[in-house]
Every structure is written in C-alpha cells, then in structure tokens.
Amino acid sequence: MLRRWLFADQLGQHFLDDPTQPAVMIESKAVFRRRVYHRQKAHLVLSALRHRAAELGDQVVYLRTETYRDGLRQVSGPLEVCHPTSRRARALVHGLPDVAVLPPRGFITGLDDFAGWADQRRGALRMDDFYRFARLRHGVLVVGDEPEGGRWSFDADSREPPPGDADRLDVPPPPGISEDEIDAEVRHDLDRWEREGIRFVGRDGPRLFPATRAEATARLTHFVRHRLTPFGPYEDAMLAADPFMAHSMLSSSFNLGLLDPMAAVRAAERAYRTGAAPLASVEGFVRQLLGWRDFVWNLYWYFDAGYRDSDRLLAMRTVPRWWEELDADSVRARCLSDVLAGVRDRGWVHHVPRLMVLGNYALQRGWRPAELVDWFHRSFVDGFEWVMTVNVVGMSQFADLGAMSTKPYASGGAYLNRMSDYCGGCRYDPRRRVGEKACPFTAGYWYFLDRTRGTLPPNARMARSLAQLDRLTDLAQVKAQEKQRGDRAP
Structure with a gap:
C-alpha cells in the first residue's frame, strides 16, 4: 500500500x-x-x-x-x-x-462533472443553476426530479433582520474548545517563530475552532440539533454583541478536511425528514455546502489562472495599512470597526459581515481585488486560496463583470441599518450622504455607482439605482467628499 x-x-x-x-x-x-x-x-x-x-x-x-x-x-x-x-x-x-x-476529496461534485455541466452553459455561470444540477445529481432534498417543498431555494426566508430589541439570538452556544498540550506546544513554537522574525497579524487567543474530527463532529451534531432551526431565518442578520449568531462555525473544519461535507448534508437532510428542523433552514445549510462551497471550489479550477488578477472595474487602489494591520481602533464607523475587530480578535466573522461590510466597503473604495484575495486568505482561519479567489474576485468585488454573479454586492447604510443593530450606536447616519454625519457606506455607494456606471454591464437589478443616481442633487458634493476621504479609516 x-x-x-x-x-x-x-x-x-x-x-x-x-x-x-x-x-x-x-x-x-x-x-x-x-x-x-x-x-x-x-x-x-x-x-x-x-x-x-x-x-x-x-x-x-x-x-x-x-x-x-x-x-x-x-x-x-x-x-x-x-x-x-x-x-x-x-x-x-x-x-x-x-x-x-x-482525484480531489473533501468536495461533493467532481471537477469533471462540474466541467461537463459548465461547458453546456452559454454565457455566465450561476450558482442557482449549478445548485439544481447538484441536488438532482446527488439526490439531496428532492422527490423524483422535483425539489422538496416545491422550491429549489428558500433564500428569501433567510433574510430576517435581528429579532426585536435583543442584543443576541436565544440559542445555546456551540460546544466549547478545550486546549491541550499540543496547543500549548504550538503556541510556544509560534512565540519562538515571532522572535526569529516570522510575522503574524491579529491577536493571539484561545482556540475557538475545531482542530480534530471529534471536536468538529461534536460541533456539527450540536448545530443540527440546537442551532440549525434559527440559523435559517437569521442567516443574514448581524448583532454587535453576538458575532456567531446561529451559524455552525464549521467552515474551517470543512476547509481543513476534518469533516466530509456530504455527511453533513445528509445529517441536515435527516433533521428535516425526522421533523427536527424546518425545510427552509435545512435547505439554507445545504445550499452553503452542496451549492456555494462546491461552486466556488470548482470555479477556482474551471477558470484559468489569470482569473485571480481580474480587475474589470479598474479598481487600482492599494489596500491601506490600517486595513492590512486590522487596526479596528482607528475606525469610527461602528459596523466596520466592530467587524474589523472581529477579524483581529478571532480571525473570523460570518459571511454577511464579510460580504456586506468588509467586501462592500472595499468595493466602494476601489481597492485591488488581488490584494483583497490575499488579505482574506491570510486573515481568516477558514481562508484558503481556492475559497477566497472566486468569493472575492467574482462575488464580493465583481471584478469579472458578472462571470459568476448577477450584480455587485454594493449597498448603502440602509441595508446595514435593516439587517443589524450597528447604526443605532454609530456617529454616522445611514440616511445622510453628505456632511459630518454622512454614513461612509451610503456616500460610498453612490460614489461607487458614479465611478463605475460606464463599466457596469446593463442589468435590470441595477437599473433602478442607476436611474436614481441621475436624480441626486448633491452628487457633486458626494464625489468631492469621498475623494477627500480617500483611503483614510472612516
């Protein structure tokens, strides 16, 4: 052997x-x-x-x-x-x-199967289309050739804002991690490496994520039993005092190969079939693994090596030092400061702060996508080259002009105000574009649209915003203000 x-x-x-x-x-x-x-x-x-x-x-x-x-x-x-x-x-x-x-392991849809599916598509590749193919191919949440419950996606049911005035979700915390002598040895070695000149960013801290299959399996079992149900409706919500919400906190376990994603998909599916979790929540978790994770993995190999350097929105600005060094204390915008502090303190925030706070801000500022790929890769415990290349270049920064997503994930402060509790305690007002209290996301959104409208492809989902851009009476002030702000911490 x-x-x-x-x-x-x-x-x-x-x-x-x-x-x-x-x-x-x-x-x-x-x-x-x-x-x-x-x-x-x-x-x-x-x-x-x-x-x-x-x-x-x-x-x-x-x-x-x-x-x-x-x-x-x-x-x-x-x-x-x-x-x-x-x-x-x-x-x-x-x-x-x-x-x-x-051949690869640790993923569900093989590279050849994906290439066969993708080669038959004309034009852009879309996750929803691939997800249907994968559900049928692997017989997940289907009855014959039809989706369980009559819908392929319950994504619209996953966009509930945080509940009421609560500062955290009422869900049991995931199983804790107990460090052992191996962790002590690792910490000692990393301290020595730093003295020898190897540099790290972020803060050291107790290990928060599984390092063994036993730890990862315990966390998966707990998630399916106790957190999967509320995960569904609040998948996109953010609370400053509750960074983990009902998320599984298993992305690093899948990406280290500790867990087999198909086994996790089947565990979630069993929860639905036994009445332990609702279909919408189960489908949302399945979509992340069988859909998005496999889609991103396969696109990394399906696209050529030059995809990583795509920059069709001409985002030419260098990522600033305060961002590189995770200097959250220099940021006054509450959402960005808190999320950047989460990266600094834990090496992890869930997918919505990544996309709609970090990615959104970088997109508005026009920072180089390839530098952002590297930053996300280095700064997140679950970050690997294959994960971050397509997620950042294609989805977050729209640098491929729609090769794998339908529109830029850009938004103003109104979205953040609706989906989080950040704006209530912030010095900036999400309703203001200009002035001392102007929200950097709200002003940045219109600044981004104005800067890229000649490059963005025609898209019905963007038409309304672009039409509104032409009606702004203070656009010149917004542009002057954002140029002056530059890449300083907001």
Missing part, C-alpha cells in the same frame, strides 16, 4: 483509503514565511496538523522542515497524494517524481 501524503487541509478519515494506510505529513515553516498570516489561523492549522499526526501515531511519518521538498527528501519510496487545493501546491506535486496524484 502506497504511503499517502496528507496536506494540512486533508486531515479527515476520508483522505485515507484504509484506516491503517501509512501516511506522511510535512510541517513546512516556509509556508508561514511567505505570507503574514493571522496568528490564530497559524495556530489552528498547526494544531490540526499535529493533532492528526498524534491520532495516526506510528502510522505516519511526521516531519518538521523548512520546505516540503526538504521533508520529501527524508521519505523513501513512492507516494500518492489527493489533488491539492491550490495551483501552487498542484504544480509542486506534479513536478515531483514518484508522486501519484489522486
């Missing part, structure tokens, strides 16, 4: 053909020299890697070296490896002698 080389995002049982298969794992220090990662991300990845090695025991050869090549020189005989998750790693393994590359 060939020895299986396991990367740090291939840590689940489903990456081995046999529970007793011999393995090799390499901890490459050079990975952390190349990029300035969030301290908690580095901790999570190393902790997960070392915990898996401890589970495998004598079955694995575990090497701590400067580079992967240094490690491989210490391994004799041929190896096999599952398809890596980045182009850089794929180029590495394809360039090595005596290393057989197997």
Whole structure:
C-alpha cells in the first residue's frame, strides 16, 4: 500500500483509503514565511496538523522542515497524494517524481462533472443553476426530479433582520474548545517563530475552532440539533454583541478536511425528514455546502489562472495599512470597526459581515481585488486560496463583470441599518450622504455607482439605482467628499 501524503487541509478519515494506510505529513515553516498570516489561523492549522499526526501515531511519518521538498527528501519510496487545493501546491506535486496524484476529496461534485455541466452553459455561470444540477445529481432534498417543498431555494426566508430589541439570538452556544498540550506546544513554537522574525497579524487567543474530527463532529451534531432551526431565518442578520449568531462555525473544519461535507448534508437532510428542523433552514445549510462551497471550489479550477488578477472595474487602489494591520481602533464607523475587530480578535466573522461590510466597503473604495484575495486568505482561519479567489474576485468585488454573479454586492447604510443593530450606536447616519454625519457606506455607494456606471454591464437589478443616481442633487458634493476621504479609516 502506497504511503499517502496528507496536506494540512486533508486531515479527515476520508483522505485515507484504509484506516491503517501509512501516511506522511510535512510541517513546512516556509509556508508561514511567505505570507503574514493571522496568528490564530497559524495556530489552528498547526494544531490540526499535529493533532492528526498524534491520532495516526506510528502510522505516519511526521516531519518538521523548512520546505516540503526538504521533508520529501527524508521519505523513501513512492507516494500518492489527493489533488491539492491550490495551483501552487498542484504544480509542486506534479513536478515531483514518484508522486501519484489522486482525484480531489473533501468536495461533493467532481471537477469533471462540474466541467461537463459548465461547458453546456452559454454565457455566465450561476450558482442557482449549478445548485439544481447538484441536488438532482446527488439526490439531496428532492422527490423524483422535483425539489422538496416545491422550491429549489428558500433564500428569501433567510433574510430576517435581528429579532426585536435583543442584543443576541436565544440559542445555546456551540460546544466549547478545550486546549491541550499540543496547543500549548504550538503556541510556544509560534512565540519562538515571532522572535526569529516570522510575522503574524491579529491577536493571539484561545482556540475557538475545531482542530480534530471529534471536536468538529461534536460541533456539527450540536448545530443540527440546537442551532440549525434559527440559523435559517437569521442567516443574514448581524448583532454587535453576538458575532456567531446561529451559524455552525464549521467552515474551517470543512476547509481543513476534518469533516466530509456530504455527511453533513445528509445529517441536515435527516433533521428535516425526522421533523427536527424546518425545510427552509435545512435547505439554507445545504445550499452553503452542496451549492456555494462546491461552486466556488470548482470555479477556482474551471477558470484559468489569470482569473485571480481580474480587475474589470479598474479598481487600482492599494489596500491601506490600517486595513492590512486590522487596526479596528482607528475606525469610527461602528459596523466596520466592530467587524474589523472581529477579524483581529478571532480571525473570523460570518459571511454577511464579510460580504456586506468588509467586501462592500472595499468595493466602494476601489481597492485591488488581488490584494483583497490575499488579505482574506491570510486573515481568516477558514481562508484558503481556492475559497477566497472566486468569493472575492467574482462575488464580493465583481471584478469579472458578472462571470459568476448577477450584480455587485454594493449597498448603502440602509441595508446595514435593516439587517443589524450597528447604526443605532454609530456617529454616522445611514440616511445622510453628505456632511459630518454622512454614513461612509451610503456616500460610498453612490460614489461607487458614479465611478463605475460606464463599466457596469446593463442589468435590470441595477437599473433602478442607476436611474436614481441621475436624480441626486448633491452628487457633486458626494464625489468631492469621498475623494477627500480617500483611503483614510472612516
């Protein structure tokens, strides 16, 4: 039996053909020299890697070296490896002698199946279309050829604002994480690396996310039983005092390979069929895994390598230092300050603050998409090259002019006011475009539309906003104000 080389995002049982298969794992220090990662991300990845090695025991050869090549020189005989998750790693393994590359694991729809589906489409690729294909292909929440409940998506039911005057959702917290001697060793090593000149961003802190399959499985079981039902309606809501809401907090577990996404899909589906969770909530969770996650993974490989540098909105400004350094204390806009602090303190915020606060602000300012891909990759515990490339370039920054989404995810302060409790305690007024109290999101929205209206493709979903832009009597003031603001922290 060939020895299986396991990367740090291939840590689940489903990456081995046999529970007793011999393995090799390499901890490459050079990975952390190349990029300035969030301290908690580095901790999570190393902790997960070392915990898996401890589970495998004598079955694995575990090497701590400067580079992967240094490690491989210490391994004799041929190896096999599952398809890596980045182009850089794929180029590495394809360039090595005596290393057989197997198809990808840890995803549901295969690359060939996706390519067959995508090749038949003319024009832009859309997640909703792919999601229907995947539901039918894998027999998830369907009755024959029809969707369970008569609708393919209950997304419209997932947009409830935060409930009443509550400052947090009334849901039980997810199972806590207990650090052990492996975590202590990782923290000691990272402290030493910093003294040696390897730099990190963000704050260190107790590990918040699973590093083992047992921890991830416990969190998934708890989520399905206790948090899946409220997850559905409040999926897009934000509360300053409740950063986790009812989200599963499992994105890093899927992306490290600790959990098999199809097993999670089936667990959610069983919850619906046994009456433990409503269809709308179950479908929303399934859509994230079987739909969006697989869609983004496959598009990363389906698009060519140059997609990462797409910049068709001509966003040429460099990401500012306060953003790079997660300097939330320099920001006065309450929503942006709180979300940036969440990245600084946890290396994680849920998908709506990522898209509608961080991504929205960067889009309005015209920051370079490729720099943002790198920032999201480095700054989030669940950030990997394949995840962030399409999510940031295509969805968040609309830099491909609609190759995989229908419109820019740009909004003014009114959306944030409706979907969060941020605006009530903010120095800025979401209704104002100009002046000392002008909301930087509201002013920035119109500034963005004016700057890009000659580039944005004709789109019925944008027509109303563009028509309203022409009726603004204070547009010249908005433009002058936002040019003066520049890239300073708002």
